[in-house]
Amino acid sequence: MSTSLHTLSVRSVITPTLDLSTLAIHGGLFPDPSTGAILTPIHQTTTYVQSAVGVDKGFTYTRSGNPTVAALERNLGELDGGLPAVSFATGMAALTALFLTLLKSGDEVVVSDVVYGGTVRLLRKVLEPLGIRSKFVDTSSIESLRGAVSRKTRLVLIETPANPTLKLTDIAAAAEVAHEAGALLAVDNTFLTPVLQRCFDLGADITVYSTTKHIEGHNATVGGAVITRDAELRERLRFVQNAVGFAQAPFEAWITLRGIKTLPLRLERHSRNALTVARILEDDSRIAKVLYPGLPSFPQHELARRQHIDHGGLIAFEVKGGARAGISLMNSVKLCALAESLGAVETLITHPASMTHATIPPDERERIGISDGLVRLSVGLEAAEDVVADLDQALDAKGA
Ligand SMILES: Cc1ncc(COP(=O)(O)O)c(C=O)c1O
Numbered sequence: 001m002s003t004s005l006h007t008l009s010v011r012s013v014i015t016p017t018l019d020l021s022t023l024a025i026h027g028g029l030f031p032d033p034s035t036g037a038i039l040t041p042i043h044q045t046t047t048y049v050q051s052a053v054g055v056d057k058g059f060t061y062t063r064s065g066n067p068t069v070a071a072l073e074r075n076l077g078e079l080d081g082g083l084p085a086v087s088f089a090t091g092m093a094a095l096t097a098l099f100l101t102l103l104k105s106g107d108e109v110v111v112s113d114v115v116y117g118g119t120v121r122l123l124r125k126v127l128e129p130l131g132i133r134s135k136f137v138d139t140s141s142i143e144s145l146r147g148a149v150s151r152k153t154r155l156v157l158i159e160t161p162a163n164p165t166l167k168l169t170d171i172a173a174a175a176e177v178a179h180e181a182g183a184l185l186a187v188d189n190t191f192l193t194p195v196l197q198r199c200f201d202l203g204a205d206i207t208v209y210s211t212t213k214h215i216e217g218h219n220a221t222v223g224g225a226v227i228t229r230d231a232e233l234r235e236r237l238r239f240v241q242n243a244v245g246f247a248q249a250p251f252e253a254w255i256t257l258r259g260i261k262t263l264p265l266r267l268e269r270h271s272r273n274a275l276t277v278a279r280i281l282e283d284d285s286r287i288a289k290v291l292y293p294g295l296p297s298f299p300q301h302e303l304a305r306r307q308h309i310d311h312g313g314l315i316a317f318e319v320k321g322g323a324r325a326g327i328s329l330m331n332s333v334k335l336c337a338l339a340e341s342l343g344a345v346e347t348l349i350t351h352p353a354s355m356t357h358a359t360i361p362p363d364e365r366e367r368i369g370i371s372d373g374l375v376r377l378s379v380g381l382e383a384a385e386d387v388v389a390d391l392d393q394a395l396d397a398k399g400a
Contacts, residue, residue: 029075068254088246091116094210096244109154112136116357142173158171171187187204196312205230205233214266217262326374
């Protein structure tokens with residue numbers, strides 16, 4: 001068994017033949033050759049002793065490479081059907097490295113109009129002043145995307161489902177438009193992960209992850225990853241990772257590796273719980289609107305069925321009574337935690353307008369559907385009925 005798994009990791013599997021549940025546990029991993037330890041050890045070291053000048057065992061300095069981080073990179077890459085990932089200290093570091101690798105002054109990146117607020121902030125406040133132009137367009141309309149790309153477009157970045165409204169973009173159609181324009185398509189696949197959305201099979205060139213979320217899944221770390229099937233692009237990403245110093249730390253990599261082993265199992269339960277909660281909210285007379293791609297009422301339900309293996313743990317909804325009612329609900333939950341982030345075992349409730357998307361100007365937020373009353377719910381792994389009971393009492397409470 002260990003020999004075949006070792007072979008698997010060394011072979012760089014582009015099209016995994018093993019089931020994703022098996023790959024999550026074994027992909028790119030093998031028992032520690034020196035001790036037989038079944039889990040990859042935490043190589044908590046800065047440097048590596050060289051036996052002679054220029055003779056090393058593949059690692060020289062942990063910013064440039066670390067065996068525990070490399071194990072995470074192989075594991076994630078195999079799970080996604082790409083080359084080994086390039087890991088980063090955070091999801092934002094992963095996005096920054098992607099932009100710095102592909103874009104220079106005068107270039108353009110076309111981005112979904114609904115994306116994580118931090119991505120908007122990075123593009124507008126850090127990269128625009130360096131001469132990198134970003135165009136935010138409604139990529140759920142392929143016509144709008146086609147109208148937005150130009151000769152200067154080097155990269156199209158879509159987030160689907162998008163944070164926080166869950167708006168979808170057709171990955172295969174977006175890939176076609178990007179490629180026609182001579183650009184690459186990157187998908188921020190943080191919400192569904194490789195387990196529920198197979199971006200490379202749909203034509204994407206690059207996937208980006210905040211591993212902070214479902215991938216690690218226990219609210220214990222921050223981390224990020226970029227994956228591609230292009231060896232030359234991967235080398236360029238690794239160059240930027242080392243040059244800028246964005247590397248993931250070995251302990252965080254180890255915790256993330258442990259989380260990935262249960263990722264398929266967790267996502268099955270997240271999806272089931274979220275669908276249960278979404279259905280109950282939809283039938284509740286106190287709720288104005290529920291957005292969940294697994295609901296037949298979701299505006300892009302057909303695309304969701306085509307593009308997703310399942311629909312994940314994120315729901316967005318509005319309470320009747322607008323922002324005041326929504327804020328009252330969020331102030332009144334007892335089991336659900338009012339907190340930023342998503343994708344972990346605990347159910348988290350978030351107010352995007354004041355938390356994750358606060359840096360987007362209010363009129364723009366309103367235009368793209370992030371109303372002041374929008375509530376984002378990351379349904380955890382508790383019993384769905386307990387989450388529903390908590391929301392029920394919070395909807396009745398008169399929170400401040
Ligand atoms: C879709 C998406 N991408 C990227 C990020 C940034 O990741 P991190 O917080 O790990 O830097 C987030 C964070 O919420 C996110 O939701």
